[in-house]
Structures are given as structure tokens and as C-alpha cells.
Amino acid sequence: xxxxxxxxxxxxxxxxxxxxxxxxxxxxxxxxxxxxxxxxxxxxxxxxxxxxxxxxxxxxxxxxxxxxxxxxxxxxxxxxxxxxxxxxxxxxxxxxxxxxxxxxxxxxxxxxxxxxxxxxxxxxxxxxxxxxxxxxxxxxxxxxxxxxxxxxxxxxxxxxxxxxxxxxxxxxxxxxxxxxxxxxxxxxxxxxxxxxxxxxxxxxxxxxxxxxxxxxxxxxxxxxxxxxxxxxxxxxxxxxxxxxxxxxxxxxxxxxxxxxxxxxxxxxxxxxxxxxxxxxxxxxxxxxxxxxxxxxxxxxxxxxxxxxxxxxxxxxxxxxxxxxxxxxxxxxxxxxxxxxxxxxxxxxxxxxxxxxxxxxxxxxxxxxxxxxxxxxxxxxxxxxxxxxxxxxxxxxxxxxxxxxxxxxxxxxxxxxxxxxxxxxxxxxxxxxxxxxxxxxxxxxxxxxxxxxxxxxxxxxxxxxxxxxxxxxxxxxxxxxxxxxxxxxxxxxxxxxxxxxxxxxxxxxxxxxxxxxxxxxxxxxxxxxxxxxxxxxxxxxxxxxxxxxxxxxxxxxxxxxxx
Amino acid sequence: xxxxxxxxxxxxxxxxxxxxxxxxxxxxxxxxxxxxxxxxxxxxxxxxxxxxxxxxxxxxxxxxxxxxxxxxxxxxxxxxxxxxxxxxxxxxxxxxxx
Numbered sequence: 267x268x269x270x271x272x273x274x275x276x277x278x279x280x281x282x283x284x285x286x287x288x289x290x291x292x293x294x295x296x297x298x299x300x301x302x303x304x305x306x307x308x309x310x311x312x313x314x315x316x317x318x319x320x321x322x323x324x325x326x327x328x329x330x331x332x333x334x335x336x337x338x339x340x341x342x343x344x345x346x347x348x349x350x351x352x353x354x355x356x357x358x359x360x361x362x363x364x365x366x367x368x369x370x371x372x373x374x375x376x377x378x379x380x381x382x383x384x385x386x387x388x389x390x391x392x393x394x395x396x397x398x399x400x401x402x403x404x405x406x407x408x409x410x411x412x413x414x415x416x417x418x419x420x421x422x423x424x425x426x427x428x429x430x431x432x433x434x435x436x437x438x439x440x441x442x443x444x445x446x447x448x449x450x451x452x453x454x455x456x457x458x459x460x461x462x463x464x465x466x467x468x469x470x471x472x473x474x475x476x477x478x479x480x481x482x483x484x485x486x487x488x489x490x491x492x493x494x495x496x497x498x499x500x501x502x503x504x505x506x507x508x509x510x511x512x513x514x515x516x517x518x519x520x521x522x523x524x525x526x527x528x529x530x531x532x533x534x535x536x537x538x539x540x541x542x543x544x545x546x547x548x549x550x551x552x553x554x555x556x557x558x559x560x561x562x563x564x565x566x567x568x569x570x571x572x573x574x575x576x577x578x579x580x581x582x583x584x585x586x587x588x589x590x591x592x593x594x595x596x597x598x599x600x601x602x603x604x605x606x607x608x609x610x611x612x613x614x615x616x617x618x619x620x621x622x623x624x625x626x627x628x629x630x631x632x633x634x635x636x637x638x639x640x641x642x643x644x645x646x647x648x649x650x651x652x653x654x655x656x657x658x659x660x661x662x663x664x665x666x667x668x669x670x671x672x673x674x675x676x677x678x679x680x681x682x683x684x685x686x687x688x689x690x691x692x693x694x695x696x697x698x699x700x701x702x703x704x705x706x707x708x709x710x711x712x713x714x715x716x717x718x719x720x721x722x723x724x725x726x727x728x729x730x731x732x733x734x735x736x737x738x739x740x741x742x743x744x745x746x747x748x749x750x751x752x753x754x755x756x757x758x759x760x761x762x763x764x765x766x767x768x769x770x771x772x773x774x775x776x777x778x779x780x781x782x783x784x785x786x787x788x789x790x791x792x793x794x795x796x797x798x799x800x801x802x803x804x805x806x807x808x809x810x811x812x813x814x815x816x817x818x819x820x821x822x823x824x825x826x827x828x
Numbered sequence: 829x830x831x832x833x834x835x836x837x838x839x840x841x842x843x844x845x846x847x848x849x850x851x852x853x854x855x856x857x858x859x860x861x862x863x864x865x866x867x868x869x870x871x872x873x874x875x876x877x878x879x880x881x882x883x884x885x886x887x888x889x890x891x892x893x894x895x896x897x898x899x900x901x902x903x904x905x906x907x908x909x910x911x912x913x914x915x916x917x918x919x920x921x922x923x924x925x926x
Binding site: 635637638639690691692694711712713714715716732733734735736739740763767 | 885889917918
């Protein structure tokens with residue numbers, strides 16, 4: 267019970283431990299995953315912003331190159347003459363993505379290829395920049411002749427190493443916006459082009475994260491720092507946490523801005539966390555299944571152990587029945603010494619010994635062995651023992667003469683035991699009745715081992731007789747009684763086949779000769795010592811081998827009454 | 829142990845070899861029960877038998893009881909060692925030794 271309880275704690279403990287490990291693993295992993303994703307996403311966004319900025323720069327450069335190609339029309343003409351300049355531009359066609367292309371001379375006067383004029387541009391930044399001999403992109407947007415906000419790209423017209431005018435092209439916001447679209451590849455983000463002050467110059471088509479009404483990015487950024495290097499800006503727009511990556515495009519101090527809601531990151535995190543949760547759950551389920559199988563197996567094992575214990579208990583009952591049936595109150599008299607031992611085998615056999623006084627002068631001694639083992643043999647032994655004792659006691663009052671009493675008793679017992687003996691048990695039985703006053707020993711051997719008899723002053727010798735069959739073999743058997751007269755000091759040693767047939771690991775048997783040798787060794791002070799020594803010798807002989815059969819011995823010494 | 833059937837199955841000769849004890853008697857008994865149907869003459873040949881325990885004796889006795897109603901049982905070639913066992917156990921008086 268204690269063990270079972272321990273096992274329950276163990277199971278409960280391992281379940282809790284596993285749960286704790288899984289849960290902590292889940293949280294640790296999902297936290298580090300979240301951080302990792304954030305890092306990765308930021309890195310990706312920054313890389314993306316840089317790439318987009320570089321592409322934007324190249325595109326702008328492409329447009330400038332296109333304007334340069336227009337410059338060739340004005341290298342050899344006198345553009346101080348407005349009409350010459352106008353005729354030349356009207357002969358050209360539009361090029362690139364520009365809304366309009368125009369030309370200006372050093373006075374700032376302009377004429378476009380569609381015949382309109384953009385007015386005088388002398389005060390614009392791009393005019394000044396171009397007139398210094400360099401390609402220019404306007405730093406801010408200008409309102410053109412149609413009222414459109416336009417960005418202006420300009421390249422100088424150079425004659426004799428001196429800038430004498432410029433060719434310019436305009437980008438409306440729509441054109442800029444589409445330019446942003448063609449260069450952006452950040453998914454689900456809003457892309458903006460902002461100038462140094464944060465004014466939004468262009469925005470991608472999907473710019474839902476920034477309201478169209480927002481004209482300056484600083485209106486939504488909670489931080490004033492919108493310039494400089496690649497930077498991550500976290501801000502709140504309405505109720506949404508946003509993330510912006512800002513990177514310079516290499517034109518003026520403009521920046522390219524990619525804006526994403528932070529939920530894109532946390533969504534990815536939670537998607538991964540979800541997958542992780544699935545993994546954790548399946549691990550947990552597998553673990554529980556495993557645990558369940560272990561418990562099932564454990565229970566099965568316990569059942570098997572219980573079965574085994576039950577069988578062992580049954581055998582123990584058989585052993586107890588057997589032991590309890592044996593008399594152990596040895597007579598304390600001065601005319602006989604009597605001692606007996608029985609050691610049941612692991613799987614109990616059916617040995618038994620018995621002794622009792624039929625009357626004051628008659629001692630009955632029985633040594634018997636039921637064929638077979640286990641509970642059935644033990645039960646048959648109980649029956650056989652009771653039958654024998656009862657018939658002996660009945661016989662006392664029969665008035666029959668002493669001669670033939672033992673063979674008669676066995677004859678009656680045999681027929682009783684033959685009834686209802688379907689299992690085919692039989693009982694080898696030695697029955698002797700000693701008349702104590704005279705030393706007359708009448709005995710009948712029904713298929714039992716020959717006892718060893720020691721005549722006073724002599725050696726133990728087998729009391730060989732022409733044995734009758736065992737009890738319960740066949741009905742109406744005739745038994746023959748033997749008779750000897752004991753002298754004072756004579757000893758009779760009775761035993762079952764467990765003694766001579768004890769086997770060692772080499773399958774050798776203890777043997778009757780060895781038994782007689784020990785009996786005759788002369789080293790035993792009394793019969794108790796002799797039986798104990800005999801048992802020890804048998805144990806020594808069999809060594810590690812489990813005793814296969816019961817070992818039963820009984821010894822009686824006939825002594826002179828003091 | 830060897831089992832041999834002759835005379836169209838009416839004679840069964842069983843040769844017992846080595847030691848017959850409680851370890852191998854269940855197998856012997858099982859085989860005998862399977863083969864005994866229709867047998868009128870059961871012969872145990874013991875020339876190679878070295879030892880027989882009370883469990884083995886019980887089988888011989890059971891078979892003898894069975895054969896009493898359907899024919900006969902004899903025991904052949906009993907050697908000295910086994911004969912000694914038959915003598916001690918008194919089986920020499922029960923069995924039909926030839």
C-alpha cells in the first residue's frame with residue numbers, strides 16, 4: 267500500500283513537473299521568439315528601406331539623365347532669344363515620367379514643350395543649383411502654372427563651360443507617388459518620401475496607416491527626431507501602435523519612411539506562439555498518453571504481482587496446513603526419545619509424520635508421502651493423516667490381537683482413501699506400533715522408503731522388507747505386517763524420499779549411502795542433534811538449488827526406563 | 829520419450845528415457861491421453877529409464893487403471909535401478925512387469 271502511494275506521488279510529481287517544464291518552455295520560447303521576430307522584422311524593414319531608397323535615388327538619376335538628353339537640343343542655339351528657345355522646345359516631345367518638360371535661360375524665363383510657361387524660376391533653389399553647373403532636384407515642391415504641387419528636376423545647359431540655362435522636368439505628387447509604388451516592396455506597409463522638415467513629398471498607394479490629411483510626418487511621430495541615420499521610430503497613430511523605419515535616400519536630406527503597425531510583428535509572434543502552443547500541446551498529449559500507458563502497464567503488472575502473491579499465499583496456506591498438522595509436542599518420557607522435523611519445499615509436497623499414543627503402552631508412528639504437490643496434495647495429506655489416526659484409535663477398542671494390527675489398519679485406510687480419489691493420488695506409508703513395555707515393534711511398509719534401524723552397539727542399516735503398494739493405489743489391497751523386537755538403545759530413523767533424492771546442481775542425488783554414512787558417523791550426542799545435522803548436510807549438498815521436495819525425518823530411540 | 833503405434837494403432841509402445849519426474853510427467857501424461865484412444869495394448873519399455881519419481885509412478889498407475897477397461901498394459905525391460913524403485917514403492921505388486 268505504501269509502495270502504491272509512493273508510485274502515485276511519483277506519477278503526480280512527474281505530471282506536474284512536465285507541465286511546469288512545458289509551460290515555462292512555452293513562455294521562454296515565445297518571449298525569445300517575439301524578441302527575435304521584432305529584431306528580424308526591424309532589420310528586414312531597415313534593409314528594405316535602404317534598398318528602396320537606393321532604387322529611388324537611381325530612378326531620380328535616370329530621370330535626370332533623360333533631361334540631359336534633352337539638353338542637346340539647346341547646346342548650339344541662342345537661348346537668350348526667347349522665341350528661338352520656344353521654337354526648339356515645342357519641337358521636342360515629352361520624355362520620362364515627367365508631367366511637363368521645360369527650358370529656362372539665364373534670366374529665369376521658362377517655356378514648356380506644351381507651349382505653356384512656368385513663369386520665371388530665378389528664385390527657385392533648383393534654378394540656382396543648376397545654374398551652378400550641377401544637376402538639381404528641387405528641395406521642396408512648387409506650385410506650377412496649373413496649380414499642381416510639383417517637384418522639379420533640372421539639368422544645366424552648358425555652352426563654352428558656362429551654364430547658360432537649364433532643362434527641367436516636373437513631377438506631380440501622383441507621379442512621385444507611383445514612383446514610390448514601383449520601388450517599394452515592403453508588404454503591407456505605407457511608404458513615404460519626406461523632406462528634411464518631415465513634409466510628405468510622396469506616399470505609396472497603400473498609405474492607409476497615415477491619413478491623407480497628414481502633410482508632415484512629424485504630426486504623427488511623437489518624437490522630433492525624424493532626421494539622420496536609419497532609425498526605428500515607435501509611435502501611436504490613433505489607437506494603433508506603429509513602427510516606422512526611416513532611411514536617407516541620398517537626395518538632399520530626404521528620407522524614405524516605411525510605416526507598419528506593430529501588430530504585424532506581434533501577429534507574426536502570436537502566429538508562431540500559436541504553432542508553438544500546438545507543438546507544446548501535442549507534446550503534452552503524447553506525454554499524457556505515454557503516462558497513461560505506463561499506468562496501465564503498471565496496473566497490469568500489479569495485477570500480475572497480485573495474482574502471483576495470491577498463488578504464493580495459497581501455497582503458504584498449503585505449507586501452513588502441512589506444518590500445523592504435524593505434532594510438535596514430543597513425548598517427554600524416560601522410556602523413549604522421539605524427535606521429528608519437516609521442511610516443506612517451495613512448492614509444498616505432501617509429506618507428513620505423525621506419532622501418538624494409542625494407549626499408555628502403545629506408540630503409533632507414521633511416516634508418509636502423498637504423491638503430487640501443492641494445495642491438492644496438502645489437502646489429501648490432511649485427509650490421509652486423519653483417516654490413519656482415526657482408524658488407529660478405533661482399532662484400539664476392537665479387541666483384536668496385536669498381531670497384524672498395522673496391516674489391518676492400512677487395509678482399512680486404503681479402502682477409505684481409494685474412494686473419491688479421482689486425482690490419482692497415492693500415499694506411501696510406513697506405520698509402526700511399538701509396545702513400549704516389551705519393545706515389540708509391529709510395522710507395515712506400504713511403498714515407503716526403508717527405515718534405517720540401529721541396533722544398540724551396531725550401525726544403522728536399512729530395514730528392508732518386501733513392501734506393499736502405497737495407500738489409495740487400488741482397492742482391497744492386502745498388506746503384510748513385519749515384526750521386530752527392539753532392545754534398549756535401539757534407534758529407528760524414518761524419513762521420506764526428500765532425503766535420499768535431494769538433488770544438487772550437478773543433478774546428483776544425496777543417496778541412501780550418504781544418509782547412512784551420516785547416521786553412522788557417531789558424532790551426534792542425541793537424536794535431535796542427528797536430525798539437525800542431517801538437514802544441514804542435505805542443505806550443504808544441494809547448495810544453491812531450491813529444495814525440490816519436502817524433507818521429513820522422524821527418529822525414535824528405545825531406552826531403558828530409569 | 830518415444831511413442832510408437834503398431835498393429836493398426838491398437839498397440840502403443842512408449843519408451844521412457846532418462847529420468848521421469850514431476851518436471852516431465854505433465855508432458856508424458858498429456859501425450860498418453862492424446863494417444864490412448866483405440867489402444868488395446870499399452871507397452872512401456874523401460875530399458876533406458878534411469879529414475880522414476882512418485883509423479884511418474886502415478887502416471888503408470890493411472891494408465892493401468894485406464895487400460896483395465898480397454899485392454900492391457902505391460903511393462904518391459906525394467907532395469908535394476910528402476911526395479912529397486914518398484915520394490916521399495918511396492919509397485920512391483922501393482923504393475924504387470926514382463
